[in-house]
Amino acid sequence: MKTVLTFVLLFVIHLATAQTLDAWIWRNPQPQGNALRGSTYANGLWAMTGDKGSIVFSGGSALAARTSGVTDNLGDIAYGAGRWVVVAENGRILVSEDGLSWRAITVSPGVSFARLLYNNSIFVLVSGYAASGTVLFTSADGLSWTQVQNPGIYGSVGAALVCGGSFYLYSSDSYSATISVSANGVTWGNKYASYFSSLACKGSTLVGAGSKFGTSTDGGTTWTMATDYSNARQVACSASLCVAATDTAILISSDATTWSTASSQLNSSSVNQLAYGGNAFVAIGNAGAINTSADGVTWSALTTGGNDYFSNVAYGKDTFVVAGSGSNPAQANQDTLRYSSDYGQTWQAVKSGAFYGMSFVNDRFVAVGHSGTIMYSLDGKTWTDVSDPLGGSLYGVAYGNCVYVITGGNNAGVVYRSYDGAHWSKAAITPYPSSFGPWGLFEVAFGNGLFVAGGSGWDGSKWTSVILTSPDGLIWTPQTLGNDFSVTSLTFGNGVFLALAGTVYSSSDGKTWTQASTTSANKVRFSGGQFLTPSYSGQLASSTDGRNWADHQLPTTSVLYDFAWGKDGYVAVGDGGAILQGSRAAACYQVTPTQAAALWQGSGGVATLTQGAGLSCSWTASTQTPWLAATPASGSGNGGLSWQAASSNTCTHARYGTIEAAGERIAVSQPPSDADRVFNWVEALFPTYLAPAGQASQALSGFYLRYYPATNQAFGTIGQDTYYYDGVSVVKLPDPLQTYLYGAIQAGF
Numbered sequence: 001m002k003t004v005l006t007f008v009l010l011f012v013i014h015l016a017t018a019q020t021l022d023a024w025i026w027r028n029p030q031p032q033g034n035a036l037r038g039s040t041y042a043n044g045l046w047a048m049t050g051d052k053g054s055i056v057f058s059g060g061s062a063l064a065a066r067t068s069g070v071t072d073n074l075g076d077i078a079y080g081a082g083r084w085v086v087v088a089e090n091g092r093i094l095v096s097e098d099g100l101s102w103r104a105i106t107v108s109p110g111v112s113f114a115r116l117l118y119n120n121s122i123f124v125l126v127s128g129y130a131a132s133g134t135v136l137f138t139s140a141d142g143l144s145w146t147q148v149q150n151p152g153i154y155g156s157v158g159a160a161l162v163c164g165g166s167f168y169l170y171s172s173d174s175y176s177a178t179i180s181v182s183a184n185g186v187t188w189g190n191k192y193a194s195y196f197s198s199l200a201c202k203g204s205t206l207v208g209a210g211s212k213f214g215t216s217t218d219g220g221t222t223w224t225m226a227t228d229y230s231n232a233r234q235v236a237c238s239a240s241l242c243v244a245a246t247d248t249a250i251l252i253s254s255d256a257t258t259w260s261t262a263s264s265q266l267n268s269s270s271v272n273q274l275a276y277g278g279n280a281f282v283a284i285g286n287a288g289a290i291n292t293s294a295d296g297v298t299w300s301a302l303t304t305g306g307n308d309y310f311s312n313v314a315y316g317k318d319t320f321v322v323a324g325s326g327s328n329p330a331q332a333n334q335d336t337l338r339y340s341s342d343y344g345q346t347w348q349a350v351k352s353g354a355f356y357g358m359s360f361v362n363d364r365f366v367a368v369g370h371s372g373t374i375m376y377s378l379d380g381k382t383w384t385d386v387s388d389p390l391g392g393s394l395y396g397v398a399y400g401n402c403v404y405v406i407t408g409g410n411n412a413g414v415v416y417r418s419y420d421g422a423h424w425s426k427a428a429i430t431p432y433p434s435s436f437g438p439w440g441l442f443e444v445a446f447g448n449g450l451f452v453a454g455g456s457g458w459d460g461s462k463w464t465s466v467i468l469t470s471p472d473g474l475i476w477t478p479q480t481l482g483n484d485f486s487v488t489s490l491t492f493g494n495g496v497f498l499a500l501a502g503t504v505y506s507s508s509d510g511k512t513w514t515q516a517s518t519t520s521a522n523k524v525r526f527s528g529g530q531f532l533t534p535s536y537s538g539q540l541a542s543s544t545d546g547r548n549w550a551d552h553q554l555p556t557t558s559v560l561y562d563f564a565w566g567k568d569g570y571v572a573v574g575d576g577g578a579i580l581q582g583s584r585a586a587a588c589y590q591v592t593p594t595q596a597a598a599l600w601q602g603s604g605g606v607a608t609l610t611q612g613a614g615l616s617c618s619w620t621a622s623t624q625t626p627w628l629a630a631t632p633a634s635g636s637g638n639g640g641l642s643w644q645a646a647s648s649n650t651c652t653h654a655r656y657g658t659i660e661a662a663g664e665r666i667a668v669s670q671p672p673s674d675a676d677r678v679f680n681w682v683e684a685l686f687p688t689y690l691a692p693a694g695q696a697s698q699a700l701s702g703f704y705l706r707y708y709p710a711t712n713q714a715f716g717t718i719g720q721d722t723y724y725y726d727g728v729s730v731v732k733l734p735d736p737l738q739t740y741l742y743g744a745i746q747a748g749f
Contacts, residue, residue: 020569026555027581028577030063030305033287033305034051036049036288037050051073055074058290063290069094070088070094074088078123079118088113091108091112093125113127119167123139124136133153138185152180153171153180153190155173170196178191191220194210196214198244200276206220211229232246237276242256252295270287272285280292287576287578288303309574310322311325315566316364319380320344320571321338325354337353338350339381350383353367353370362653363653364377365377365380366406369393371389371392373394374387374388392411399446400446411437417472419651420653429475431468437458438458441453442454448495448509452469454468455486462484465484466486467487467513481499481505482515487500493529498546504517504533504546519541521541527565529544534572537556540563558575560574567665569582598668602644606643608639609639617662623657628668649671649672650672654718656670671717675697675717679706679715689708690715
């Protein structure tokens, strides 16, 4: 028996910590995923700036994100007088001598600066649009700034550059466009120009890019305009080549007059700025994208992971999984399904596809999506495809009352059911009369003994919300939400359903709904003991009751779609391939065990909470699993948490639940009540190996097994997985418990 314990006793000790929603680390794209908008080349380095205080340095192909200390959306960056200077918000700039340590300097409160240049030992700092005229400051060191007279600019300054030793500012309004020129940043002269989006310098020639290309060899006094429309947004030039980006293509020209389309894989529509330096063109853009090229045709991506968007994240079995799709649902990229086994730090791509929904339900991950996609995995790494090509679009996954349920459909609601999570059948559901439709179901949740599914439908005169309830996923009853918005998201926690239909609605029974919040969000999710509503520009709201909300801001302007809590905090996902890992407070408790089994109603155990040396801590405990109970609900110092199964498992498969205690998760499995029938049958089949017969079944850290002391062997299960101990090692058997159960039943056990 001691040997068996060595192999199967898997109690794990973890330090429990408090999760936070206000400190985050970028995990994808790398090194960060905020949009980049400003760049410069100096001292053999590219420096790039962007949203939410993002600063990235590049030396060759090596990238390093820097901590700016601010959450401002940053603009232009320049280097001079031995320091880097960056345009920030609210009349401020950031300065750094080494690119590592940054400090903010207020130049002029209330002024919104837009452009920054350095040339001839002078910095020039330019405001954006101002009703009283553009505001300009100059500085010799980037620290002390002097305001200079307005050069007569009253439009929006859209471009700035140094060319031929002079400063150039391009501005425009609805009446005209102006180029302002200065050799010293103080005295300026204005010239009329065509409308451009971007300016570049090719030798001493000015190159303008806009609806048409234009060139000027006399400092912007006269322009030669192309005859063809190009609609270029960005342009950059070396002495011998110009590269431009439109919304649909990359263009190149050796003379800035005749342009051709480059056969480039670069996504030109996401390019925010083109620049040239260090013998290379650099294109920066959304999702932290950085690409380099020597010829404008062949581009090398220095960043990875920003081509997809992730709409779902789930945690189970010590693994995070994220799922989403590419820009084209039928041709999604190779990394739209990923997993992390180190709690969100590093990620591995496992599947391609267009996934619209994914959850960890009972004992497995289930991902659904485009064209009837249904895939499941018991560990998040190896996936089995059980798709139905005729299934249409599938969106929601839930588990309850011994049944797995998938919802979807656009023209008519679709429901799939499964008793084992592997074999699925489409349910024939007709909750509405034939006059109602088209209609579809977007998400489903389970709680308080009911499935609740939501979507939208046409009632004959208008589009309206759809809410259905079902005890088994087979028979569905229409309910009324109270508005005509599509129900795009559903979740359950702390005894309450929340539905997102324009704003947030709540219900304790899935039938009677009331508006709970005016929050506008992309999803409602219950995870880590609280409701979360991710939104646009990195915004997030949290609540424990669905009615009282606290606001949070993540360090991103990405659209966020989903959150999940695991052992090392939250993971958030969104567009642009965004994956962010939440930080956690210092460890306060050790919780042991973190895995256990409950055999029948009333069986349970005790978890020990040990406070760290020298700490004074308190803890709370709760469970969202309906068949589990845990007491007490809170405590302080060292303590014990008692838990037990509130009911026996009447399913034909094992069921799983969790208890959250002191920030840690205790996973509890409960085998089906028929597991002993399998044990009785197997030991009757193999009396030589499993002897003496009739040993008591026992639970050891997630295993449900029988140990046979005479032969030092054992047979057991973890959920549907079956294992055999031969006296030397534990071997996972190829057949699931359900297969053995069929044999036991046929044999009369």
